[in-house]
Amino acid sequence: MDFRLSPDQRALQVAARTFAQAELPAIAAELERDNKPPSHALVHRFAEMGFLGINVPAELGGLGLGNIEALVVLEEFAKISSAVAFPVFESSVGPVRAIEHFAPPALRDRVVPLVCRGEMIIAVSMSEPEAGSALTDLKTKGTVVGDKLILNGTKRWCSGGGHSDAYLVYCRLSDEPGAKAIGAVLVEKDTPGLTFGPNESLMGFRGIPSADLYFDDCAVPLDNIVVPAGGFRKLMEAFDLERCGNATMALGQASGALDDIKAYVVDRKQFGKPIAEFQAVQLKLAEMQMKVDAARLLIWRAASNAEDGLPSVLESSIGKCFSNTIAREVTGDALQLMGAYGYSKDFPMERRLRDSWGWGIAGGAIDIQKTNIAGAMLGRRFDQRR
Structure with a gap:
């Protein structure tokens, strides 16, 4: 090893x-x-x-x-x-x-x-007004009519909504209950019947605009069905890799903050000496470094152990949960060490803090990852409805 x-x-x-x-x-x-x-x-x-x-x-x-x-x-x-x-x-x-x-x-x-080639950007569209963590409650429906799939419904919190070139849309493709009906279809931006809501005003993720997607008799070629009804498990297998990406985006906020704060504490002087000379600062730096290193290793473990390129739900959820958590802590500590400079929009630290909170919500919230971890540990899935 x-x-x-x-x-x-x-x-x-x-x-x-x-x-x-x-x-x-x-x-x-x-x-x-x-x-x-x-x-x-x-x-x-x-x-x-x-x-x-x-x-x-x-x-x-x-x-x-x-x-x-x-x-x-x-x-x-x-x-x-x-x-x-x-x-x-x-x-x-x-x-x-x-x-x-x-x-x-x-x-x-x-x-x-x-x-x-950079000629198409594809976003994923999963959540709905009443289906976030409870994703199998989604209602957007695709019905086969001739050689088309007719989509109707509303999707919410789509990062990339309105400006991406195409969307991988999770939807119901049969009348079966729960996950049995769920599949996914690729819908290109200019497809008639697809419209977009305004950009959301979010705490962070600026530069990654998010918007609702509205499907009103949106006709998509049947050849654009990526996963048919009953393929929800396949979609979640692919999403295990996305968890590693989400975790790495959170890690990047933390490791970027750590890079910046290491330079800052050497340069910043108070009471006649660099603040790196104070033991309280040293202890905080050590804690931040340990968290960043541990998060990176957990993410890389999931990626390295992936079979057929797709990580396991256990290892990807552990990596995401831990990285999402420590990113909030490390960016918060870095901001505190920088004082007013960290709180100023003239520097990137406050942006990193805001984005860190977003990554712990996007792609499955931190506590949802914990239920994934417990289920994988025990070899079962927990029904939150009972």
Whole structure:
């Protein structure tokens, strides 16, 4: 068991870090200010640099590397901001991986290379007004009429809503109860019958606009069905990898905060000496470092042990739960150490704190991960309705 990155992995990490730190901070500040997503030109630039679809097979336009490599790059981008990292997230651990694994070959071969070339951004649309943690309560329904699937319903909290090029929509595809009816279909942005609500005004995640999706007799080709009714378990298997991505986005807020605060405590002087000389600061730095390292190792364990590229629910949930939790703690401690500078919008620390709270809600809240962990430990699923 070797906990060190290989020379190739290290070179990839350095390349991602060099690019991100040199070219993205000013863009991140602009996206935060305007609450707009990265431009298509920037996403194309990511593709040209080889930062999209890192763990997607080469025959589908990716680099053909592993999940660890994808997460290493994602963390370096997330250190700058969640917004600039989001296209990397979506291309490597997001809904495109469900399409890669489970979609009909014709749909897979058309869509996945577009994502890897930076020509298509795909968002996942799962939650509804009455179906968040209780996802199997979703009501959006697809009905087959001739050679079309007619969708009706409302989706909520879609990160990417309104500006992504296509959406992997979880919906009911039969009249069976609960999870038995649930599958997923790819709906492209310009499909008649699909409209969007206004951008949500959120505490964080600025630059990752979120909006409701409305389906009103939205007609989608049957060939766009990614997973048919009864495939909810497959969708959740793919989502185990997305949990690792969510965890890494949270980790990036914490590790970015740690990088910044290490430089700050050496430079900042009070009572005639750098504040790093005070034992209270030293103890806090040590605690932050331990949390960041532990989170990273838990995430990498899940990614490294993944069979067929998809991690287990136990290890991905542990990684997400722990990383979401410590990201809030580490960014909060870093902000406190910086005092008024940390609280100022002129510096990125307060943004990291706000985004850290978001990652612990998105993709399955922290306490939901704990029920996943307990269920996997005991080899059963708990019915929260009883």
